[in-house]
Amino acid sequence: MNCIIIDDEEMARAIIEQLCSQVDDLNVLEQFPNAIQAIKYLNQNEVDLIFLDIHMPDFTGFDFIQTLKSPPKIVLTTSDKNFALEAFEYDCIVDYMVKPITLPRFLKCIQKVQSTPINQSAPAQQTPSEENQDTKEENDLYINIDRRLIKIDIPTINVIEAKGDYILIKTEKQNYTVHSTLKKIEEKLPDDIFLKVHRSYVINFKKIIDIEDNSVLIEKDVIPVSRSNRPELMRRLNLL
Amino acid sequence: MTEQPNLNYIEELSAGSPEFKQKLIEILKREFPEEKKVFLDNYSQKKYKATAENVHKLKHKVGMLGFEAGYQTTISFEEELLNGEDSLFSEFMLILDSIENFLVTI
Numbered sequence: 001m002n003c004i005i006i007d008d009e010e011m012a013r014a015i016i017e018q019l020c021s022q023v024d025d026l027n028v029l030e031q032f033p034n035a036i037q038a039i040k041y042l043n044q045n046e047v048d049l050i051f052l053d054i055h056m057p058d059f060t061g062f063d064f065i066q067t068l069k070s071p072p073k074i075v076l077t078t079s080d081k082n083f084a085l086e087a088f089e090y091d092c093i094v095d096y097m098v099k100p101i102t103l104p105r106f107l108k109c110i111q112k113v114q115s116t117p118i119n120q121s122a123p124a125q126q127t128p129s130e131e132n133q134d135t136k137e138e139n140d141l142y143i144n145i146d147r148r149l150i151k152i153d154i155p156t157i158n159v160i161e162a163k164g165d166y167i168l169i170k171t172e173k174q175n176y177t178v179h180s181t182l183k184k185i186e187e188k189l190p191d192d193i194f195l196k197v198h199r200s201y202v203i204n205f206k207k208i209i210d211i212e213d214n215s216v217l218i219e220k221d222v223i224p225v226s227r228s229n230r231p232e233l234m235r236r237l238n239l240l
Numbered sequence: 241m242t243e244q245p246n247l248n249y250i251e252e253l254s255a256g257s258p259e260f261k262q263k264l265i266e267i268l269k270r271e272f273p274e275e276k277k278v279f280l281d282n283y284s285q286k287k288y289k290a291t292a293e294n295v296h297k298l299k300h301k302v303g304m305l306g307f308e309a310g311y312q313t314t315i316s317f318e319e320e321l322l323n324g325e326d327s328l329f330s331e332f333m334l335i336l337d338s339i340e341n342f343l344v345t346i
Contacts, residue, residue: 009297010271011300011301014264014267015264018254018260057293079296079297079299079300099300099303100304163322
């Protein structure tokens with residue numbers, strides 16, 4: 001079985017390589033400190049297994065998986081238990097190991113990899129949220145929280161704020177924290193109502209109460225408006 | 241803080257290979273001061289999201305050096321920073337200082 005290791009941390013790559021050396025017939029073909037280099041490699045080479053760190057700067061492990069048309073088996077390696085739920089959304093992900101990884105845990109993972117049938121026809125991007133696209137209603141957005149798909153009425157959304165690997169969706173009634181990005185949710189929202197006004201904020205501009213030089217007021221929230229986004233905001237307003 | 245770092249995990253992983261043990265220690269000695277410096281730079285500028293990323297990276301080293309309560313503190317501190325808070329900074333610094341002192345001895 002041929003594998004590659006993708007992790008921005010040299011220490012983590014060395015540890016996984018050492019663990020792989022303890023298993024017969026498991027060859028580490030290459031190691032990469034970032035996903036971009038790995039994508040280039042995979043364009044020209046086939047592998048059976050990828051050990052993939054989720055938390056990498058610029059391009060996360062999940063971003064990387066989305067780029068693969070026929071992904072091999074993937075084992076996620078992470079220092080964060082919070083991504084386990086999202087990991088289950090991908091057919092290609094066979095296991096999820098939390099660092100520091102011990103030899104017994106690694107051997108268990110390899111057993112799991114060996115007993116999982118190869119299913120290369122499954123697209124990497126087959127996530128529940130996308131499966132739901134076919135049946136979505138125009139005004140609804142379904143978000144995945146604790147394995148439940150919760151419906152949000154899109155026009156009731158006031159503001160969406162980026163918070164690290166999460167987004168905070170503030171609606172008229174309730175707030176929701178979801179593991180996603182502003183870019184992903186922007187794609188799901190009608191652009192005649194929603195507008196990115198700052199790298200960390202998308203607003204429903206129908207909900208604006210007032211505007212000052214570099215901020216807007218929505219409900220009780222003062223939302224910053226970046227200089228580059230201000231012209232588009234002003235263009236959309238029905239100014240007297 | 242009573243917890244002290246140890247090499248139990250690295251020794252177990254090395255499976256009797258002194259070369260591998262030495263390799264990991266060298267990486268640790270090289271990466272740790274760099275990661276600590278970036279962490280402190282971002283923290284001093286109150287860039288809490290970037291600081292949380294740095295803490296996330298340091299978390300692996302905290303765990304592999306045998307900290308248990310310290311590992312939980314690191315998890316909580318990372319979450320705190322993502323919420324724009326930093327009450328666990330001093331406690332986290334004790335862990336980093338302990339690692340720094342330990343690395344001089346190995």
